[in-house]
Amino acid sequence: MTSLPTIATVIGSGTMGPGIAATLARAGATVRLYDISDEAIARAESAYGIVTGVLEAVGSPTVPGGSVSFGTDLDEALAGTGLIIEAVPEKLELKQKVFADIEARVGDDVIIATNTSGIPITTMAESMSHPGRLIGMHWSNPPHLIPMIEIIPGQATDLALVDKLVEIVKAFNYTPVVEKEIPGFVENRVLYAILRECMALLEEGIVTPEGLDACVKWGIGYKLSVVGPTRLLDMAGLDIYQAVSSYLNKELDVSTDTPQFIKDKIAAGQLGFKSGGGMYEYGEGDVDAKRKEIITGLIAARKTLSSIPNV
Ligand SMILES: NC(=O)c1ccc[n+]([C@@H]2O[C@H](COP(=O)([O-])OP(=O)(O)OC[C@H]3O[C@@H](n4cnc5c(N)ncnc54)[C@H](O)[C@@H]3O)[C@@H](O)[C@H]2O)c1
Numbered sequence: 001m002t003s004l005p006t007i008a009t010v011i012g013s014g015t016m017g018p019g020i021a022a023t024l025a026r027a028g029a030t031v032r033l034y035d036i037s038d039e040a041i042a043r044a045e046s047a048y049g050i051v052t053g054v055l056e057a058v059g060s061p062t063v064p065g066g067s068v069s070f071g072t073d074l075d076e077a078l079a080g081t082g083l084i085i086e087a088v089p090e091k092l093e094l095k096q097k098v099f100a101d102i103e104a105r106v107g108d109d110v111i112i113a114t115n116t117s118g119i120p121i122t123t124m125a126e127s128m129s130h131p132g133r134l135i136g137m138h139w140s141n142p143p144h145l146i147p148m149i150e151i152i153p154g155q156a157t158d159l160a161l162v163d164k165l166v167e168i169v170k171a172f173n174y175t176p177v178v179e180k181e182i183p184g185f186v187e188n189r190v191l192y193a194i195l196r197e198c199m200a201l202l203e204e205g206i207v208t209p210e211g212l213d214a215c216v217k218w219g220i221g222y223k224l225s226v227v228g229p230t231r232l233l234d235m236a237g238l239d240i241y242q243a244v245s246s247y248l249n250k251e252l253d254v255s256t257d258t259p260q261f262i263k264d265k266i267a268a269g270q271l272g273f274k275s276g277g278g279m280y281e282y283g284e285g286d287v288d289a290k291r292k293e294i295i296t297g298l299i300a301a302r303k304t305l306s307s308i309p310n311v
Pocket residue numbers: 011012013014015016017034035036037040086087088089090091094098115116117118138139140141
């Protein structure tokens with residue numbers, strides 16, 4: 001008997017929503033993908049075949065009977081739902097408004113999971129009539145490929161939800177990681193510590209973007225994709241870590257703001273893939289080609305990593 005609710009609702013059909021919906025549908029759930037934007041829903045509907053093709057390519061197990069419906073009617077999206085996953089923009093007030101709209105339409109027992117990247121669950125729950133029902137469920141992009149989800153209870157979260165969500169995540173063969181609440185949670189704190197040092201190295205001209213990507217991808221990403229950081233310490237030797245950290249930690253970047261050169265790029269409209277240029281420049285067709293290369297690489301890596309022992 002699966003722990004996955006028969007009906008699930010995903011609120012927000014942007015970068016994350018469609019992949020979340022497809023992953024749940026593949027596990028047999030009837031999923032309603034909802035957005036306020038007709039264009040967002042249309043984009044998700046037209047791209048659905050690509051997303052399901054990726055799930056097929058990584059050999060994601062299929063439970064028959066799953067489906068995704070697409071719509072802009074909230075009442076329809078919430079009817080009979082057992083699990084709601086919120087994936088609207090990272091704005092506290094917007095999320096709280098969405099939770100209020102949801103709470104007015106569903107029973108007190110329906111789980112509301114937020115895909116926030118790091119806004120404290122406790123803070124978001126303060127405006128809710130039933131704060132115990134809100135829990136953090138942080139997927140990583142692309143959600144239909146990265147098979148790890150952070151589960152973060154807030155101070156008001158009904159702790160029975162933690163075990164329930166762990167079983168739901170396992171029901172679609174993802175790895176749940178239960179964490180204490182801290183701004184940014186675990187994944188983004190580690191990622192943003194890495195990105196902070198990377199940006200400082202670029203800003204100081206220590207390395208080129210291409211050199212940085214090659215160094216981090218092969219020197220760190222490749223190794224950490226097989227050996228996690230705590231196991232790595234055993235592999236390297238805690239004495240080595242002590243010797244190096246004793247002089248290196250005080251040298252690491254401790255900036256508390258976004259680097260100026262990044263702010264300058266944003267001010268110039270250079271946002272990355274979404275604007276045709278950011279850290280790199282992209283010509284006609286380059287972004288689609290790069291997106292395809294990234295997905296192809298993630299599929300190949302996922303299949304290989306799934307086939308080796310968890311060290
Ligand atoms: N993009 C990522 O890499 C990533 C990864 C993990 C988590 N997240 C988090 O997931 C959430 C969504 O991120 P995203 O990148 O998918 O955002 P996005 O901006 O790509 O998509 C958000 C979608 O929500 C819709 N929306 C806005 N207001 C709404 C409302 N009131 N009701 C329903 N839909 C509404 C928008 O129309 C849009 O389609 C954020 O909290 C973000 O921090 C993002």
